[in-house]
Amino acid sequence: MSKRGRRVGMAIAAAAILGTFAYLVYGGIGENLVYFLTPEELMARGDRAYDVPVRLGGQVVPGSVVWNAQAVDLRFAITDGAKTVPVHSSGAPPQMFRDGIGVVVEGRYHRAGVFESTSVMVKHSNEYRAPKHGEKPAEMYRSLTTGSEE
């Protein structure tokens, strides 16, 4: 092969790799976008709401939490005030999970009308907030406290 031929060959190889990759990247991003939605926005998507990765933010509907510790099975509903979405998760709820708390659940909404969640995160703010009476961990776990009492 001549020098020129080699250079052209290398350039073609490089272009082919780059082209393939650009195509893959373009398709890959579209498939893997995770949408941040509220229950109302999720419902407004109609048919496009199903089976796409979503991070759904809202509040835990009081009284909706059903937690089966032995089966590690968690069901609850989250709401943004306008719409309510039932959520199912096969993981333990986070420590501070409770009625009315703000959560973000990641997963997909299935056609059965249940949001299958792969992770449940308690939405936390970094703003300082004095704990209310009875919310201090040392009070909540009094029976376990062995060290210095308050």
Added chain:
Amino acid sequence: MTRILGASAVLVAFGVAIAGMVMAIVGTRLRRADIVRGAYTAAYVNFGLLALASLAMVWALVTHDFSVSYVAQVGSRSTPLFYTIISLWGALEGSILFWGLVLAGFTAVAVWRGTRGTHGAAHADIERLMPYATAILLGIGAFFYLLLVMPANPFRAVFPVPADGPGPNPLLQNHILMGIHPPLLYLGYVGMSVPFAFAMGALLAGVKGGAWIQLTRRWTTAAWMFLTAAIIAGMWWSYEVLGWGGYWAWDPVENASFLPWLTATAFLHSAMVEERRGMLRVWNLSLITATFALTILGTFLTRSGILSSVHAFAEGDIGYWFLGFIAIVLIFSLSLVAGRSDQLRTEGRLDAVASRETAFLFNNLLFSVFTFTVLLGTLFPLVAEAVRGVKVSVGEPFFNSMTLPLCMALLFLMGVGPALPWRVAPRDIVRRELAVPAVLAVLVALAVGLLVGGGVYAIVTFAFGTFALAVNLRQFSTGARARMRAHGEAPPVALARLIGGNRRRYGGYLAHIGAIMVAVAVGASSAYKSETEATLRKGETMSLRGHTIRLDELWGRQEPQRFVLGADVTVLRDGKPAGRMDPRLNFYQTSEQPITTPAVRSRASGDLYLNLMAVERDGSTATIRMIVEPLVPWIWAGGLIIVLGALITVTPSRQRARRSLPVAAPVRPPLVPGAAPARPLVIADPDTRGAAP
């Protein structure tokens, strides 16, 4: 008082930086060495001023001086001393101050090294480019000092003075690695300013030839070493604190640290092509510029809070400042490269497809694509929100599926590259060098495929890893054996002298070996990770992949700054106790969500990782996630080896000193600091000396 001292030091530093810039440029234009020396003095003075300001801040933090705005923001009387001191870099303003300190330090060292001693053949070139490089470094410094004076002033007055503060972000005061990871990251990030300044300085001064690239490459290697250590330490922190049993999530902030690493790694390889063959000049300048711009972009992404991220800790309105600065950097460097294209003409050309040069070209192609992919995935949410008004994030599967093939190709290339000679690789040499590694790779692939399984990627990772490891180890063994034959040296002596005689080359191979370890360990820990979760009563057990644990006790303890909830767990082997673990949950006042402290039991074969998920309020049960992850400790070990390789590469060669002082000599004169001959800053092409015959 402390407040005024700190604030004035920063303000004066800004003035001194501007004055130093002007002196450097005016002095060199007028050929007045006395004025240029004034600029060098400005660099030293700035380091003193920033050290003073940082000490003032540490003093304010330690003495709980809540009249200083930054202390009121991150300080707390209940925080332990160590975490109080390291909260210097825990939030926006302090981290910019720390950045300024590190930059002033690098500037002073760069000026000191560039203006002292003789640099051999490159002396005249370096003397010409130093004023410009100094001006650029002071200019970058001026930008950060301006941030400290205006939008990110940590020394604002607070009135009325609060009695106590909230303390640092809980995530930042839960692990000792927070004292290590951020400073390393800053050393790596800020260190990239120096090669950028040298590259641009060389262009401005009209320096031709390769002197600057050797200088630049050494500084890049040093910064790259810190950045690598920082990334590995960050992965470790994530693994030890976040409790999900992983170490990398393609989080925007992780990507921000990874992007300049990718371009800097590409540069470290392509710079060799320029040194050897005079090729790729414009490309190398672009990589240096991209690396520097990406460090600023990374800071912008982290500090502006524009992307939601688990650790976008410090947020502020200074995003526009950074965007403006990136624009200035890009316009400045692109116009400079375009305007000096005559200086950048390529000398050499590619002789053969099978050659070291080609391997480096493919290396650069892969790293460029890698950078582009990660950059696109990181910035896409910004674009989508701006253009389509939707809030999205790019999921992990995108990054994994796109970068895995690239990692495989790079792993393969790490094996091929070192085996190929420069210019033209004759077929018999290629065959001789690669035959044994290739056979080993096939054997390992068969063994893994038949005995373990785990999918194509896992098998390919092991096969390519074996191949690359064998090729790189072979470089050491053939070189050392040649020395043993030629000089009759004992194996360890031969190996040490081989490495010492060509630090750059063998340091590079050592870094490869570390990178291969990291790649294989990451591949194995992802492919063979298994996890389970169970709610246990005291005395109950759970098992996973041959590991069994028993929950013994649950306890709570009030500490000054937090409440700790822990589980005592016994690891059982054949029903008998074999060890204890205690995963914990830490409740900080300022966080709704507790911060986890997972328990990790490390063995060479892998980790047993326990995370306490939740505890029943009456203390009757605890939910524990149990994860078995093979080979994870090898990631940290591999990282250490990469850093060691880079350290060997940047350490000045003692070749000349050793010729007169054989290592085997019975009495070695003590090394007196300062008595050593001035070390050459620029090393002559090392591949030609000390290499294996």
